[in-house]
Amino acid sequence: MIQQEMLQYQSLDMELARIERDLRKNDNFVKRKQYKAMTQECEETIAKLDAKASDLRNQLAQAQQSVQKITDVIEEHSKEIDGLEDEDELNYLNKKLNEQIMELNSVEKEIRRILREGEEIVKSFDDANAKLPRLVAGYNKCNEEFNRAAAEVKPRVTEIRAQQAELKKAIDPSIFEIYKKIADGGLQPVFVALRDGTRCGGCQMEIPKAVADARFAGKNYMRCEHCGRIIYKKD
Ligand SMILES: [Zn+2]
Structure with a gap:
């Protein structure tokens, strides 16, 4: 969450x-x-x-x-x-x-x-x-x-x-850092849930499992490479 x-x-x-x-x-x-x-x-x-x-x-x-x-x-x-x-x-x-x-x-x-x-x-x-x-x-x-x-x-x-x-x-300082980086760039960071364990809840882009595993390692969020939203795991 x-x-x-x-x-x-x-x-x-x-x-x-x-x-x-x-x-x-x-x-x-x-x-x-x-x-x-x-x-x-x-x-x-x-x-x-x-x-x-x-x-x-x-x-x-x-x-x-x-x-x-x-x-x-x-x-x-x-x-x-x-x-x-x-x-x-x-x-x-x-x-x-x-x-x-x-x-x-x-x-x-x-x-x-x-x-x-x-x-x-x-x-x-x-x-x-x-x-x-x-x-x-x-x-x-x-x-x-x-x-x-x-x-x-x-x-x-x-x-x-x-x-x-x-x-x-x-x-959490690391998620705050991501948030700030996006916000200071003039965009409103958007948080979306991970869908079906493999897709961005925003743009619906499929995330290869290897990428997701690497990105989520040790944390419950990652930045969608496609739409820039912050994807979090609903656990
Ligand atoms: Zn996306």
């Missing part, structure tokens, strides 16, 4: 699993997870916007440096033009001056593009920053509610664990 204590232990394990399952199905548990994911996403967005803003600041600083350089060259050319009378040289410098003015126009265009992108970033940044506290508050609320639900079942969980510790003292 399988020990009564082992079966009681198992039924308490099943109750624990049920409690655990119910908690995971709890609305606040599910919502809490969603809020956490959304919060993370929002924080990542803010970090990305930060990096983009810093990149734009560098671009702007570079563009401003270019403006300064071009302005200096323009000023130099203008001074040179002032004292010139030779037409060829005047034409040449005028051409140079025009080139600089065209370059200045293109840098200014670039600056307008940077500022426009900057405005977009500020807007997205404001949106994300307004959203974040709402998400954090939502998470906290669900977390609180879920913790309340978890606290409600805690006394029963503590009680079950105490009962199991007590039962364990009476359970």
Whole structure:
């Protein structure tokens, strides 16, 4: 016979699993997870916007440096033009001056593009920053509610664990080891009786006598190789 204590232990394990399952199905548990994911996403967005803003600041600083350089060259050319009378040289410098003015126009265009992108970033940044506290508050609320639900079942969980510790003292350690190995692997161990002295009471698979004799040697249970159930002898 399988020990009564082992079966009681198992039924308490099943109750624990049920409690655990119910908690995971709890609305606040599910919502809490969603809020956490959304919060993370929002924080990542803010970090990305930060990096983009810093990149734009560098671009702007570079563009401003270019403006300064071009302005200096323009000023130099203008001074040179002032004292010139030779037409060829005047034409040449005028051409140079025009080139600089065209370059200045293109840098200014670039600056307008940077500022426009900057405005977009500020807007997205404001949106994300307004959203974040709402998400954090939502998470906290669900977390609180879920913790309340978890606290409600805690006394029963503590009680079950105490009962199991007590039962364990009476359970044959070797069968408990098998039980634990199966249970920790995420399965619910199933105990079935040996049928007709040769078959698994679960899957009905025939067990060769030599195998059964070897497996049952010194104990009254074995693991079914076919279905994984724990087969015990009804003696
Ligand atoms: Zn079986």
